[in-house]
Amino acid sequence: MRETKNKHRVVIIGGGFGGLYAARAMGKNRDLEITLIDKRNFHLFQPLLYQVATGGLSPGDIASPLRAVLNRFKNIDVVMGEVKDIDAERGVVITADQEFAYDSLIVAAGARHHYFGNEQWEALAPGIKTIEDALEMRQRIFQAFESAEKTDDPKEREALMTFLVVGGGPTGVELAGAMGELASYTLKNDFQAIKTNDAKILLVEAGPQLLNGYPEKLALKATKSLQKLGVEIRTNTPVLDIQQDHVLIKTSDGETYIPTKTVLWGAGVKPSALATVLHDRFGVNLDRAGRVMIEPGLNIANHPNVFVIGDMANFSHQDDKPLPGVAQVAMQQGVYLAKLLKKRLRGNASLKPFRYTDKGNMAVIGRNAAVADIGGYGFSGWPAWLIWVFIHIAYLIGFDNKVLVLFQWASNYFTRKRGARLITGTHFAEIPQIVRR
């Protein structure tokens, strides 16, 4: 369909932070002919998915059509497709119905949930990696309040009003904070039979502290902010079992049975199944979490033209531990590759190894409370919240999204309303059956 005329063909798998930032940085280089392949037709701003899950934002606010974002680059071809395999010998990426030859390949397919061998928990405790995940979570949260309003059984009501968040990392902390806000403020005048601020929100973390990797002082601040919102925090508390109507957690005195109908998973992630394909086809090593071990130049061993970036990759050449699975790492890696290819095409292969500049970490805990660790400075309370809001808005792709989200936040801030708390799902599309006597 397209003439490639001896241009250097780059295939990018994945339109997340890594793939999209690589594509945008490479789009200016007319010596490259780029194909970006994604299963979906949009880039998703995953750090804000928990806002969709809790009714603060709509999916459209945090997603941008990939074609629209990239259409000004005439050398980028966007393909909606799912990569099934890679032919290492021929240098070809294979989707269900097409093949794409590459000179350089960038694999940036991200990560998905991980239930540590308890995959049966997935149906009971949804995580948030996709828009569909977030809508499923949103439906469960708001449906639980609706069902609690209806039931006359106090035990059932208790289980319906108990929300258990698994995982004390940023996702779990942000989810629990948003749940606390929902129950204590947003919904408090909306029901008759229940008092939503009686809802029990539990955050359980297997490790000894929340926000592992953040300075301890900030982790403590986060704990206090969550407690103010009524969130009960249990560290050193692994989850032993998840069932339809309860969760079993490990406590110092044995096991504790917690009746709950809503479990939200903010714990483990594992890399895309493409990591296994890379292992099989290129003989690359995977780490224990399944991530692809990459070289200082982000390529895989023995294949200088095959790169893996973002959440799929294990880059351990900077610190004693791998770089964290956050957007900033993926973005910087994508931009690095654009520079690397530019140099290489000019015959200069001497670009120095990738180096991540940590711009800081942050997590938000409800309205005007957040913790941030930026350039070694710790922030908390509303200054951290404000920084968090502006940084997140700055990185949203597309002018529309930025303005919409800014407005939504300003409005959520002043009213504490969450207008997007719709209970939707495919089962509603069915035509109701009336019982005829």
Add this chain to the structure above:
Amino acid sequence: MRETKNKHRVVIIGGGFGGLYAARAMGKNRDLEITLIDKRNFHLFQPLLYQVATGGLSPGDIASPLRAVLNRFKNIDVVMGEVKDIDAERGVVITADQEFAYDSLIVAAGARHHYFGNEQWEALAPGIKTIEDALEMRQRIFQAFESAEKTDDPKEREALMTFLVVGGGPTGVELAGAMGELASYTLKNDFQAIKTNDAKILLVEAGPQLLNGYPEKLALKATKSLQKLGVEIRTNTPVLDIQQDHVLIKTSDGETYIPTKTVLWGAGVKPSALATVLHDRFGVNLDRAGRVMIEPGLNIANHPNVFVIGDMANFSHQDDKPLPGVAQVAMQQGVYLAKLLKKRLRGNASLKPFRYTDKGNMAVIGRNAAVADIGGYGFSGWPAWLIWVFIHIAYLIGFDNKVLVLFQWASNYFTRKRGARLITGTHFAEIPQIVRR
């Protein structure tokens, strides 16, 4: 759960325009104890669903949580539930898990699609009545362009690039206009292999003209505006059959076979299945379309305390034909009932019959082209578009929604982008299976 203390108990079924406006008008009357039952937890602004279907707006922009809208009225109880039956003798509304006794009952459950006996067409030609419908339609439209971009088969591409809209009423006209804009402007720089303005958009109507019921001059203007956007209009053209890959339409010279993969249904509606329940339980007459025949005071015959309003009702006491199934009629009927009950509680049963004030009709055809018939004055072009925009925004429930939609429209107007064109669906929630050799 709640003390009713001899108050007059009103049960409202449905939180659409009729039910919501009735509830809001009655909420101020402390002598009433109101229960609003809806299957969903939100009010939906149906007139803008076609914007969701074509990627211009997000579901959250046109939906408002019923509890949030009504929480300032302490005498209104919102129940999320689906009404299964009504016990006429006991005066009780029955849902799957609850019963609600009423002194006055207002049934405002709306309408759903109607395929005129060809219900098998529903899976092939989705209509738009719910958010799920609109998302299904959105997915099909944008997926068709993606598939057309990929295929090498010219025949398949032609079918994928042909969009057939059934029905020349406001819904069909607005859908076809939005499709014309999408193909001619929004998407035109987004693809490599296809030219989206080669897309064929067909609007077929069984009757002799578009916008039946509008002044003929405006119907002509609408026709011209659609043609400018590349829409091919066929009046006097009933649909004979719909299949996976083609539609058969009746033409003057027999039948015409149109290869198409995307059929959008904007034609018939039929009332909620509750109409049949009312027929069975109260012996009320239904018209040929299945709507409930109502009396001048909006109640059903022989039951002065059971009312039916909105799209479910046939009110034929004003003109020679029933009032149209539009939001204005339902809203005015809801407000009328609040006045009626107020008078009745004061012992005065002499309120004059309901009378609909027609504030005009309008339809929008793409960016700054619309037709409006307001108070006998006809408008078209951008003045009509502007009127349409402001009237729609004014009636959106909730301040948030108004501002968001205003911003979205201003932005869509200036950029012709449609940021909400995400292809989503439950099948994306599955974990991808990698083919292992």
